Amino acid sequence: MRNERIREPRRGFTLIELLVVVSVIALLIGILLPALGGARRQAIAVSCASNLKQLGLGIGMYYNDYPSTLPQVRVNSAGDMVRPGDADRGENIGALFGGKKGLLPFIGIDRIGAERRPLNEYVYDGELPPDESTEADEFELEVFRSPADQGTSDPFVKGLGVPTTSMYELLGSSYTLNDHALDDTPFAELYPTLIPREGGRIPRVRHPTKVWVLGSHPIYNFDDGAERGQRWYRPGSVEAGLLFFDGHVEASVPVEEGVTQETADYTFLPSPDWLEQFEEPLGP
DSSP states (O other): OOOOOOOOOOOOOOHHHHHHHHHHHHHHHHHHHHHHHHHHHHHHHHHHHHHHHHHHHHHHHHHHHTTTOOOOOEEOTTSOBOOTTOSOOOEEOGGGSSSOOOSOOSTTTTTOOTTTOTTHHHHOOSOOOOTTSTHHHHOOOGGGOOTTOOOOOOHHHHTTTSOOSOHHHHHSOSEEEOOBOOOSOTTOOOOBOSSOTTOSSOOOOSOTTTBEEEEEGGGGTTGGGOOOOOOOSBTTBOEEEEEETTSOEEEEEEOOSSSOOBOSSOBSOSSTTGGGGOSSOOOO
16 A cells, blocks of 8 residues: 655634734834825925026026026016006016916916016027917926925915916916015015016115025915915925025925014015015005
């Protein structure tokens, strides 16, 4: 009679062992996910800061060609660019300093595109499509798009019936100039800052390390008495990427609630006494 080897039955995992393994995996996920989320947010903030640095180099070259002047565009009440001799002198629009044509049917955003936004030729090495061409509607300038950009929940903008999930798409740029200080009056910019109301050269800047020049849009999250919901960098916190007058960039600067012109990190004002000159706020 042939001898047969007796096979021992394979031993599987017990239910308790499986539960232990699952618990360990869940614990590791709970530990690692917040760290990975934080690393991702940090990478986005750094990428946004890199865009600001590149745009800052372009602003520096513009500043050399047009001494002591920031890129600026004036539009009239119809949203057209103001020309010398026009009866309607219009106003400077900080959002038009650079970028592509936006979607907002207001203050020239959807009319003035890459061709006529003055900073573009300093940061883009190529041909800019004419604003009236079909190419202008599809043209992209990625340096003006922040990877953190999550648009706005501003009720006024939402009421215009245009997409609001990206400021880059809405206005043509995720960034804006420091052209006015905060106020609590809707639809009016009462206190011009680095771009005078009549346009031209910037005023004297008292503290170049604290005065911001260019920032992501959450820096104006509390302007006009509004709450725009621009929590781009982390949930529950309003922060902005900022380029300062001395050329340095900070990635995620906390933006204080309300009409707060100056914090320990930044200021809108060319000098601490800047607002004292406005005995009565300037109208639109």
